[in-house]
Amino acid sequence: MADTVKFELVSPERRVASMQVSAVRIPATDGDLTAMANHTPLITTLRPGVLHAEGPDGTVEFVVTGGFAEIGVEGISVLAEESHSREEMTQDKLDRMIEEAARKHNEAKGNFENEPGPVDDAAKLLSDMMAMGDHIGLDPKQPNF
Structure with a gap:
C-alpha cells in the first residue's frame, strides 16, 4: 500500500495501537495536525484530546492526555502519557x-x-x-x- 504509513501509539504501560494508516489527526499543543505518508518530518507535543487514525478498515479513535508525536520517514510514532481507545473510555x-x-x-x-x-x-x-x-x-x- 503506497499511500499508507506505519503508525504506532504507545503509553508507558502498553502498546495501544500498531497499524498501517492513510492519515493520523493528532491533537498537538499548537493545534490539530494531520500526518500522512511522505509528511515532512517533525516532532510535536500533544495536548489532551482525541487522536484519529484512518486506515483501510475505517477510522479508529484514541484518547490521549499528552506526550509527543514523531512524524518521520519510517512512520508516525506517538508516545502518550496516557492513552485509551475510544471504546475503552x-x-x-x-x-x-x-x-x-x-x-x-x-x-x-x-x-x-x-x-x-x-x-x-x-x-x-x-x-x-x-x-x-x-x-x-x-x-x-x-x-x-
Whole structure:
C-alpha cells in the first residue's frame, strides 16, 4: 500500500495501537495536525484530546492526555502519557483524569503564587481535559477553579 504509513501509539504501560494508516489527526499543543505518508518530518507535543487514525478498515479513535508525536520517514510514532481507545473510555476514567489535572492546577497555584505561566499551563491542561470529555460524549464534571 503506497499511500499508507506505519503508525504506532504507545503509553508507558502498553502498546495501544500498531497499524498501517492513510492519515493520523493528532491533537498537538499548537493545534490539530494531520500526518500522512511522505509528511515532512517533525516532532510535536500533544495536548489532551482525541487522536484519529484512518486506515483501510475505517477510522479508529484514541484518547490521549499528552506526550509527543514523531512524524518521520519510517512512520508516525506517538508516545502518550496516557492513552485509551475510544471504546475503552468510561466516565470513571475521565473523572480520574480531570481530578488529576485539577490537583495539578491547585498545586501550581500554591507553588507559583506570582508566576502566572505555570498556573496558566495547568489551567489549560484542565480545560483541555474537560473539553476532551465533552467531545467524546462524557460528562466533564466542572471542578471549581
